[in-house]
Amino acid sequence: MTDTTDIALDDGLRELIGYSMKRATTMVTADAARVLEPMGLRITTFSALTVICNAPGVRQTELAAALGMERSNSVAVIDTLEKSHWITRERSAQDRRAIALHPTTAGIMRQKQARLALLTHEDRMFADLSPIERRDLVKLLSKIRA
Numbered sequence: 001m002t003d004t005t006d007i008a009l010d011d012g013l014r015e016l017i018g019y020s021m022k023r024a025t026t027m028v029t030a031d032a033a034r035v036l037e038p039m040g041l042r043i044t045t046f047s048a049l050t051v052i053c054n055a056p057g058v059r060q061t062e063l064a065a066a067l068g069m070e071r072s073n074s075v076a077v078i079d080t081l082e083k084s085h086w087i088t089r090e091r092s093a094q095d096r097r098a099i100a101l102h103p104t105t106a107g108i109m110r111q112k113q114a115r116l117a118l119l120t121h122e123d124r125m126f127a128d129l130s131p132i133e134r135r136d137l138v139k140l141l142s143k144i145r146a
Contacts, residue, residue, distance in 0.1 A: 031121060049087070050111055051063055052081070053108055057100045060099050087104060087107050
């Protein structure tokens with residue numbers, strides 16, 4: 001048996017971009033979830049609330065598409081936001097068959113509070129990166145998504 005005290009067991013994986021992204025994402029999202037939890041939010045509900053606050057009247061199908069979710073999964077997220085009184089559902093004025101989502105005043109306030117907490121979380125998590133490196137990281141990740 002080999003003594004593994006001097007080497008990282010995942011050394012053979014660290015050169016893989018996907019593996020490194022997954023490990024970094026796991027760390028960042030776990031801490032973000034910890035930050036959001038006292039506010040009654042999860043990453044998914046925060047994301048949905050942000051889209052709704054930024055685009056009042058967005059339809060359920062548009063929300064699901066914007067977040068890359070299955071429409072059926074978005075319904076549970078919307079239900080949670082509505083039960084928390086952070087959004088309302090209304091018939092769309094343009095298409096009476098569609099449901100438009102609108103933030104409430106409490107929802108707008110909660111989204112702003114959570115966003116500030118997440119910005120502080122990111123400042124802490126990415127403290128070793130310069131502002132230019134942070135901007136470049138966002139640009140590179142956007143390039144991968146595209």
